[in-house]
Amino acid sequence: MDSLYKRAFVMQWNARWVRNKLPDLKLFLLKYQIRVPVQAYVKNDFRLSGYNVFSSCNQGVSRTVLCVRRDCTAAVQQGPQIPSVDHVSCRIRQGKLQLTVVSLYIPPSVTISKHTLRSIFSGLQSPFLVVGDINAHSHMWGSVKPDRKGQLWDDIIEELDVCVPNDGSHTYLRRDFSTDALDVSICSRDIFKSLSWATDVEGRGSDHLPIY
Incomplete structure (x- = not known):
């Protein structure tokens, strides 16, 4: 796994509320x-030394942040406000590399539509x-039992001609030791073949596996 961590961008x-895991996370980074x-599922005042932290705010509460090293x-890319969906977007540059990264969190209780996903x-x-x-849940990223939300995502991914680099591995570990795939990566087609995608071997204190 060491080589995976070293090449990860x-x-x-x-x-899952990162504060109690912050010392280990800082050492790892x-x-x-x-x-x-x-990071998803964090509080508004989240800070990380050596990084600029960009938070999504939905009704004053942030559930996702995008951290970018200061080198x-x-x-920040201003996009449409989407009720009940936490997201933040940044255009990131390092040398010749330019990439827009969007951090997204959709709670399980939220009802989505194709219009929401297009936004x-x-x-x-x-x-x-x-x-x-x-x-x-969708077979596209490894779910065992697809659902209506997954079908909406399938339709939008096909409509927008974007790609899912997930390899079918589980990303979520339940207390009963069953697994699922809830964490998804979606990219523009122009970088799909150049991306690598892999899950960690451990959750590092969360029930979700980190993805690199």
Whole structure:
């Protein structure tokens, strides 16, 4: 796994209230120099030394943040306000690399529509990578039992001609030791073949596995 961590540019993780895991996370990021850790399920005042932290705010509460190392240039991309969906988007530059990264969290109780999903991608500058815990089930990313939300995502992914680099691995561990795939990565087609995608071997204190 060491080589995976060393080459990772983005770390996608639903940390489940990261504060009690922060010391270990800081050491991990310092060791492997990961440029863009994306965290879901965090509080508004989340801070990370050496990183600029961009928070999504929905009705004054943030459930997802996008952290960008200070040796990268990052500019927030203003998108449409989407009720009940937490998301934040940044255009990130490091040397010749330019990438729009969107951190997304959709609670399981939220009802979504195709219009809602289109809005997430509205105006995104390519190349882009949308990552998050979307609480939807589809065979496309490894769910055993697809649901209506997953079908809506399937339709939008086909309509917008975007790609899912998930390899079918589970990303979520239940207390009864059953697994599921809830954390999804979606990218523009122009970078799909150049992306690598892999889950960690452990949750690092969360019931969601980090993704690199």
